Amino acid sequence: MFCGSVLKNRYSRAFLSFKRRKKWQLSEKKLLEDFVKILVRENLLLVPIAIQSMTNTKTQDVEATVAQILQLERAGCQIIRSTVPDMEAAKALQEIKKQIHIPLVADIHFDYRLAIAAMENGADKIRINPGNIGSAERVKAVVDCARERNIPIRVGVNSGSLEKELVEKYHGVTAEGIVESALDKVKMIEDFGYDNLVISIKSSDVMMCVKAHELISKQTDYPLHVGITESGTIISGNIKSSIGLALILNQGIGDTIRVSLTGDPVEEIKSAKLILKTLGLRNGGIEIVSCPTCGRTSLDLISLANKVETMVAEFPLNIKVAVMGCVVNGPGEAKEADLGICGGKQEGLIIRRGEVIKKVPEAELLEALRQELINWSE
Numbered sequence: 001m002f003c004g005s006v007l008k009n010r011y012s013r014a015f016l017s018f019k020r021r022k023k024w025q026l027s028e029k030k031l032l033e034d035f036v037k038i039l040v041r042e043n044l045l046l047v048p049i050a051i052q053s054m055t056n057t058k059t060q061d062v063e064a065t066v067a068q069i070l071q072l073e074r075a076g077c078q079i080i081r082s083t084v085p086d087m088e089a090a091k092a093l094q095e096i097k098k099q100i101h102i103p104l105v106a107d108i109h110f111d112y113r114l115a116i117a118a119m120e121n122g123a124d125k126i127r128i129n130p131g132n133i134g135s136a137e138r139v140k141a142v143v144d145c146a147r148e149r150n151i152p153i154r155v156g157v158n159s160g161s162l163e164k165e166l167v168e169k170y171h172g173v174t175a176e177g178i179v180e181s182a183l184d185k186v187k188m189i190e191d192f193g194y195d196n197l198v199i200s201i202k203s204s205d206v207m208m209c210v211k212a213h214e215l216i217s218k219q220t221d222y223p224l225h226v227g228i229t230e231s232g233t234i235i236s237g238n239i240k241s242s243i244g245l246a247l248i249l250n251q252g253i254g255d256t257i258r259v260s261l262t263g264d265p266v267e268e269i270k271s272a273k274l275i276l277k278t279l280g281l282r283n284g285g286i287e288i289v290s291c292p293t294c295g296r297t298s299l300d301l302i303s304l305a306n307k308v309e310t311m312v313a314e315f316p317l318n319i320k321v322a323v324m325g326c327v328v329n330g331p332g333e334a335k336e337a338d339l340g341i342c343g344g345k346q347e348g349l350i351i352r353r354g355e356v357i358k359k360v361p362e363a364e365l366l367e368a369l370r371q372e373l374i375n376w377s378e
Contacts, residue, residue, distance in 0.1 A: 049249070049281055050256040051272040052079040052225070053265045054107070059089035059096075066099045068265065073102055075269040075313065076285075079256060081105040081127060090117035097122040105154065112138040116145045127154040127200070130185045131163065143192040152196045153189060157182040158229055159203035175212035178203065183219065197222050198256070202229035206244040217253045226254035237261040238271050245275050270313070286312040286373075289337060290323040299343035299362055301325040307366055308341070315373050322351070339376070341369050 053072050057064040059082045069080050084090050084106045097104055105125040106118035112133045115126050126146065130139045146153050159173050166177040182201050189197060199222050203209040209228055217224065228244040231237035241259040248254055259271040276282035290305040305323045312321060322340035334340030335354035342349040348365040350358045350372060360368045 049254060049276055050078040051076060051269060051276070052081060052105075052256050052258040053077045053268045053272075054081040054083075054258070054260075056265060059083055059085075060092050062092050062095045065092070065096055069096070069100045069102070069104075072265055072269060073100065075266045076273050077102060077265075077269050079103045079105060079125075081107050083107045084114050084118050084123075085109075087114065087117060090114050091121055093118055093123055094121040108133070110134075112142050115142045119145050119149055119151050123151065125152045125154055125198070127156050129156050129161065130188050131181070132161070136188070139188060140192050143189055143194045146196070147194050150196060152198055153194070154198040154200055154225060155182060155185045155189065156200040156202075157185065158201075159205065159208065160230075173203075173208075175203075175208050175215055178208075178212045179216045179219070182216065186220070186222065195222075198225055199223070200225040200227075202227055204228065204230040204240075206240050206247075209244055210247045213248045213253050214251065217251070223255040224253060225256045225258070227258040227260055229260055231260050233262045234267055237263075241271065242275055246279060249276075249279055249281060284316055284318050286315055286317050287320045288312065288323065289320060291325050293325050299325065299348070301343060304341075304343070304366065308369065311366065311370060312373065315376075317373065317376055319376070321369070321373075339369070339372055341365050 055065055055068050057068050059065055065082060069077075072080060080100070080102055082089075082093070082096070082104065084093070090106070093104065093106060103124035104122070105127055106115070106123035107127045108115040108118065109129070110132055115128055115133065118126055126142070128142065133139060133142065143153070145151075157178055159178055162173050162177050162181055166181055167173055170177040178201050182199055186197060186199065189195075199216065199220065201209075201212050201216060203212065206228055213224065213226060226245060226248050228241045231240040231244075237260065241261075245254075245257055245259070249257070257272055257276070259268045259275065261268050261271070273282065273285055277285055277287060288305070288309050290301070293301050301323065308321065308323050319338035320336070322334035322337035324334055324340060324342040326343060334342060334351045337351075338353055340351040342351060343362065343365070346362050347359055348362055349356050350360065350365075350368050352372070358368070
């Protein structure tokens with residue numbers, strides 16, 4: 001029921017966006033037929049939400065930037081954004097693009113020439129705030145370059161950069177002000193005859209961000225990139241992002257997401273995948289369940305669970321793996337998992353769908369689990 005309502009909302013928004021792009025060509029019936037054909041052809045019947053992250057290397061350092069992007073790809077990143085603060089960074093995109101396998105978004109601020117140079121050097125998308133790159137003529141120059149190459153423009157507005165006029169109008173930074181700012185920027189680009197757009201509205205205030213997305217989703221059918229900006233370190237950032245993204249995605253709002261963390265970007269991908277999987281919006285990837293430990297635990301379960309979580313990332317299996325700390329309740333608690341390990345005194349059990357299949361020394365538990373995953377078959 002939950003997934004059905006969410007997907008219904010997402011299908012509706014996706015169809016409205018498709019309809020707007022084709023409105024001058026096709027009848028309503030033909031529009032729907034073509035839309036369904038595209039979903040089937042591209043295997044998009046679940047309308048997947050793409051996971052994004054952002055590099056924290058110097059973009060000018062091609063080797064370091066490529067290395068980080070490839071690491072993020074392996075973790076499951078589907079779209080990567082890199083900052084372009086100067087012309088050297090813009091030119092570096094060309095070489096970076098040759099060595100990666102996912103779309104590259106150029107993040108631009110202030111200088112419209114950097115946006116143009118980024119597109120000329122292979123950026124798949126640009127992220128701009130039209131309000132901070134200068135006059136209408138400069139925005140038009142960027143739009144013209146994007147149109148020539150059919151490159152999407154992500155219109156980004158953050159609560160921290162809200163215009164003074166809107167702050168005064170709404171008596172502070174508000175969700176209404178964020179939405180009005182974003183839609184003003186969208187209209188500016190639309191007035192130049194371009195609508196290949198994505199909208200991003202973010203705030204570090206979780207509930208303000210949720211409200212802003214609720215408001216804007218009723219006023220536009222453009223794709224929405226969703227995230228809680230500046231959410232914090234691994235612990236606080238994950239909590240704030242999980243709550244915010246769940247409240248937004250649960251309403252069928254959002255097409256791409258980023259979990260913004262102060263830390264290794266790979267952690268953003270891990271968190272994003274788990275959030276989507278928990279919400280029933282993503283298939284694939286092993287789900288880990290583990291007990292919280294107690295006085296009966298006779299092995300280093302915390303270390304083992306962390307090692308298991310890292311190890312299983314390499315397996316594209318859609319199963320549940322349990323990591324339990326004692327042989328008293330472990331086998332019973334692991335029954336609902338597809339595969340499990342259960343620790344005892346200097347030894348442990350390998351459990352497959354509730355049945356103990358082997359006993360191994362504690363030091364061999366991790367490798368025994370890995371071998372089960374390598375040889376896994378439904």
